[in-house]
Each structure stands twice: as C-alpha cells, then as structure tokens.
Amino acid sequence: MATVSDQSVLEKLKAGARKFQVEVHAGSAEKYQRAATIPQAPHTLIIACADSRVDVETITSSGPGELFVARNVGNMVPPYNGVRGGVSAVIEYAVTALRVRHAVVCGHSDCGAMKALLHPELTDRMPTVATWLQHGHAALMVAGSVASRDDHPTEELPRLTEENVLMQLAHLKTHPSVAGAMARGELTISGWVYDIGTGVVRIAEDGQREFVPVTAGAEAKG
Template identity: 65%
Template sequence: MDAVLEELKAGIRKFRTDVYPENKDTYVKAASEPQKPHALIVTCADSRIDPELITQSQPGDIFVTRNVGNLVPAYGEMLGGVSAVIEYAVSALKVQHVVICGHSDCGAMKGLLHPEGLEKLPTVKSWLTNAQAALSVANSLASKDDRQSDLLRQLTEENVLLQLQHLRTHPSVAGAMAREELTISGWVYDIGKGEVRISEDGGRAFVPVTIESKGK
C-alpha cells in the first residue's frame, strides 16, 4: 500500500464530505463561469506556502504560479512556463495586479548563500542564476556584524525586488502598466509569524499588513 497516496485520498474524501457540501454553490458557480481572477501571484514552490489561504481567496479569485525561489526570468532569457503564465494572466485573463511573494526560511535563498550545497542539483543551480543580482546587492548592503539570519532576510527581500524588475521587462506587463491597467507589488511572508510584509508603489521598504481593530 502506498501510504502517501492513501493520505492524499483521505484528504479528498474529507473535501468531498465536509468542505465541498458547505461550499457547493461557490464551486458550481466557479465551474459554470469563465475564470476572472483579479490577481496573479508568483510564489515559491515551498510546501508551506498557501496563497489561497493567506489571502483568504475563493476559487477563481487568484491565478497562481509557483517555482523554486519565486523567480521571474527577464523576458527573452528563459522563455518558458513562468513567462507563459504571466502573458496569459495579463493579456488573456486581464488580471489587475501581479504579486511576487517570497517567504522566510527559503531553501532557494539558502542555496544562493551556500552554493556548495547545489553541486548535486545542477538544474536548480542554473535556475537560481535568475537571482544572482539579488545576492550581490544583499552582500553589498551587509555589515560584518550581521547574523546569517539577517543576511537571509535581506537576500529574500532583494530577490523579490529583483524579480519585480524582471517582471517589468515582459511586454504584456509593460504595456498593461503603461495603460494603467495593471499594478504590481512584492511580498514577503513570514511562515512562523503569519505576517505578510509588502513593498508597493516602487518602494524598497517592506511594510507589514496591519490588523485592524475589531472596534473600527
């Protein structure tokens, strides 16, 4: 017996018996209408990241693509799945916002800091060249007193900012932004704290999304 498959089947059964019945109208509506997501979220393949849960989105609300390190190759350098998703989301689905979402404790960022650990992962090593400039910036901003955790946090932020720069090189994105039909932002999700910090309007600072008082 495949224990992992059985665990997945158990999850499907729970979805069918508990989750689906309570949300049947939402799923039926989603299946009967063309998708119209309002945002594209480019995030990491890390299994601890759940964009729908973090944003409390319903089926059809967000278009999501995931890869190691939440990277967006500059247009023309590595045309492939990520580029196709961006083009489709912006030009066909007409999303109004694109998010690049990094996260704490990112294995890809750790790999950049310790490339010796990537020797047996040549494909990953090649893919992470799309974040090399972020490593250079993080190293240039680091001080001798910085801890490894400080450097990792800085690199994670710089990587998100770099990928936003790459995102702007995609023709579909550049055109939509010029027409003021699209905005973009960079996020860093802290897994342990449940906190999301956002860089918007072209700024470098990542500002936490505050929790509003229930009395308001």
C-alpha cells in the same frame, strides 16, 4: 504537523480528497458551481515559491477563481529575454487573456532557494536547480552590497529574500504584457515576504524598497 509513512501517502491524499468533497465543496456548492460555469476572472497573479508551507490561497483567504498562481523554486521571474518557459507563459496569459489587475511576487522566510544562493555548494548535485537559481544572482549581488554598508551579517538570509523579491519584480516589468498593462493603468504590482512562523505578510508596493507589515486590525483604506 503529522508525519505519514511512505506507503500511506497516497491514502492520506485520497482521504483528503474525500474530506474536501464532503466538507468543503459540498459546503460551498453554490460558489463552486458558479466557478465551474463562468469563465475564470482572477483578479490577481501570484508568483510564489514552491515551498510546501507557502499556500497563497490560505494566506490571502482566497477562494476558487480569485488567484492565478505560478510557483517555482525561489519565486523567480525570468527576465523576458531570458528563459521563455512556464513562468513567462503564465504571466502573459494572466495579463493578456485574463486581464488580472494586480501581480504579486511572494517570497518567504526560511527559503531553501535563498539559502542555496548564499551557499551554492548545497546544489552541487542539482545542476538544474543551480541553473534556475541564476535568476537570483543579481539579487545576491545587491544584498551583498547592501550588507557591506551595515553591520548585521546575521540578517543576510532575510535581506536576500527581500532583495530577491524586488529583483524579480524588476524582471516582471521586462515582460511586454506587464509593461503595457502597467502603462495603461490596468495593472499594479507588489512584492511580498510571508513569514511562516508569525503568519505576517509584509508588502513593498511598486517603487518602494521597504516591506510594510500587513497587521491584523489595520484595514486598508479605499
């Protein structure tokens, strides 16, 4: 990836905006015109990590109007009775107003938030981050408990990453809008882990603990 000096970051962003107008937007003008004139109707809510390498539109080959996205440090979903802030509002709006049909919690490999959960001293000078990461403490306990039952300590980061996604899915279900829509059969949910190095997304469908890779050439049925 190209590096950019501090002074030229804004110029790089401007160049990117120009390139988008000319190459991407102009090339799909009809699609963008449609998106601009009809109310948005995204089919999916994705809660992903804020990590700069986790571009949910790119990894799902999605275009404008398809995904309603919330990104935060560690792809956390505060339980309904906890922090009722931005993430909770995104969930409620996506499910109640936009009536998304699927909701995803998407974690990823090499996640700094998961590393900070494992090594709290990393957030010594970041009290806000440390407080936010408390939403992952239950996952940390589960991952530690699972680890004590097997002999692969080097896998603690990927294990925690998976357990955190599963725990945030559980938190997602505490939101009344989600619980109601799921009960009516209008909403399904799944947990994902995206591997940055390989590009592979692994998915645990609701109720499953196993993350199954979505591999090229294997089309989903139905």
